[in-house]
Amino acid sequence: MRRVITYGTFDLLHTGHINLLRRAKEFGDYLIVAISADEFNAIKGKEAYYTFEQRKAILEAIRYVDEVIPERTWEQKVEDVQKHEVDVFVMGDDWVGKFDFLKDHCDVVYLPRTVGISTTKIKTDLNLSKANNG
Numbered sequence: 001m002r003r004v005i006t007y008g009t010f011d012l013l014h015t016g017h018i019n020l021l022r023r024a025k026e027f028g029d030y031l032i033v034a035i036s037a038d039e040f041n042a043i044k045g046k047e048a049y050y051t052f053e054q055r056k057a058i059l060e061a062i063r064y065v066d067e068v069i070p071e072r073t074w075e076q077k078v079e080d081v082q083k084h085e086v087d088v089f090v091m092g093d094d095w096v097g098k099f100d101f102l103k104d105h106c107d108v109v110y111l112p113r114t115v116g117i118s119t120t121k122i123k124t125d126l127n128l129s130k131a132n133n134g
């Protein structure tokens with residue numbers, strides 16, 4: 001049983017997230033997703049539209065996802081990899097190199113991001129359409 005882990009906010013779920021989760025699952029048999037807790041999002045300078053509980057419920061409904069855990073700090077990854085017996089750590093390549101320290105504990109894979117979609121773009125587009133429609 002090869003175990004895979006990935007981390008993120010996963011707010012306003014979109015095809016970029018789904019593409020990442022689908023490809024991450026292809027590296028093993030069991031995919032753990034560490035979702036940023038609301039307090040950790042504040043540290044990342046992000047404010048998610050959906051709460052942690054809502055984002056957790058949404059991710060748990062995805063066929064590729066086997067388990068959802070909270071991401072509360074930048075420093076928890078080594079402990080998570082050890083505690084959950086992770087074989088592969090997967091992230092989008094906007095993070096390339098940032099988590100290479102995990103190579104002492106598991107495989108580290110950075111996957112190409114899906115071009116043209118992001119939570120920020122969704123928010124911007126929605127605000128623009130609201131402005132145009134009054």
Ligand code: C2G
Binds near residue numbers: 008017020094116118
């Ligand atoms: N992603 C992607 N393509 C997009 C948008 C996002 O492949 N168009 C990927 C990101 O690269 C990331 C994952 O989807 O691997 C989740 O993205 P975010 O929710 O934006 O997560 P982020 O804020 O990058 O948090 O400790 C790591 C951080 O928690 C990562």
